[in-house]
Amino acid sequence: MNTAASRALERHRRARLTFATGMVARAVGLASLFISLRISLPWLGESRFGVLATLAGLGALLAFLDLGIGNGLVAEVARLEATQARVALKRLTSRGLALVGVLGIAVGAVLALATEAAPLERLFRGADASTLDEARSALRLFALFFGLSLPLGAAQRVMAGLQQGYKAHLATALCAMAGLALTLALPRLGGGVSSFLAAGYGMSVMAGAPLLVALARQGLLGWPGHGWLASTDTRRLLQAGGLYFVLQIGTLVGASIDTVLVSATLGPAAVATLVVVQRLFMLVTVPVQMRSLPLWSAYSHAMASGDAGFVRNTFRHSVRWNLAIALAGGALLVASAPWLAGFMTASLVAVPVALSLGQAAWTLLDAWGVAVSMRLNGARIIVPQVVTTLSFVALSIALKVVLLEPLGLACLPWLTATAFVLAVVMPYLTGFRQQVFAGA
Secondary structure, three states: OOOHHHHHHHHHHHHHHHHHHHHHHHHHHHHHHHHHHHHHHHHHHHHHHHHHHHHHHHHHHHHHOOOOOOHHHHHHHHHHHOOOOHHHHEEEHHHHHHHHHHHHHHHHHHHHHHOOOOHHHHOOOOOOOHHHHHHHHHHHHHHHHHHHHHHHHHHHHHHHHHHOOHHHHHHHHHEEEEEHHHHHHHHHHHOOHHHHHHHHHHHHHOOOOOOHHHHHHOOOOOOOOHHHHHHHHHHHHHHHHHHHHHHHHHHHHHHHHHHHHHHHHHHHHHHHHHHHHHHHHHHHHHHHHHHHHHHHHHHHHHHHHHOOOHHHHHHHHHHHHHHHHHHHHHHHHHHHHHHHHHHHHHOOOOOHHHHHHHHHHHHHHHHHHHHHHHHHHHHOOOHHHHHHHHHHHHEEEEHHEEEEEEEOHHHHHHHHHHHHHHHHHHHHHHHOOHHHOOOO
16 A cells, blocks of 8 residues: 555664664674774874875865765666656666766876876875885876776665665675675784775775665666766766755865875874774664665655655654764763774774764764765755855864864864864854754
């Protein structure tokens, strides 16, 4: 029976399944990250590990180069799936993935060419000549993986739009286990930065490959057709992705630039300390994200079906649970951070209390922001997010450029939290209140 109640039950069922498999995948991924950290940091040393961490962060920083098409696919796929327009859905997914594939080839080629002339001594401050040579080799490999990440990442977004994110999570878990197995063998094989990059970042990118097969088996992937670059579907995706593209730039720069700033300001060794803290707090941020991300397509589906009550009740529930998880988890991590950091790094890295407290404060604010963003994305309310995100990134970077060197690494998350309150929370509660919280 296709009633509002039955549709709501199905959305919740798929969201719970996606959350459950996401938690399994993230548990595997976190275990892989922590074990990899325990192996790679002592093996590579702080400076070379800082290079590895910076390159991994660069992958997230440049993800906006899909021009927002991946996020546009989530909304468009969810809309067509809700209306059961199967032929149009296949055409859209085929053309969307082809479009992002062309972008991946172009971007990968440009990055490979740019690698040869990049002034790496500025990015990796204080690194010796051998480390810089190794970094350049790793950058060449990074260019290849990043080019592949655009179409393979878009396949994951299509699955999210279909509310089949659980398939993407299973693929992610399998690739994480394969990457961990490779990482465990690398010290015995004499692996360097490039090898660890392939085992970590490279295997995470390849998680999208099985999803292309899954989409083809569902009859949702085929030849894009003659003249697809000029088609209505391509124009719709570019239009839908336009604001998401701007939003992605702000979000990714804000989330990923810290390792680059710290490397350039305090040196790659300081990046190691920052990465340890960030990975510890993934024990909190990952459950929050896994709970929230399936709601994007659920909100889109509900709004296309006219189920306003589902959106209102689910949003309130999401905010409460995100804040509860972040508050309880953050408190536990602040108390246990020194011991956990010592265990993860063989006592090579010590975590300042001010740094872990600041990360806990930022994690709490971010949990609230994630809940709000999923509702706004589902409703296609993008302009307030663009305005506040760009303001947040600009203010955050300005504060860090001025204050990071004199105040030290411990101030970093506090500066992020301050910028978020001023540039995002306050505008949402005042000038954008009607748009952001209408009906909530």
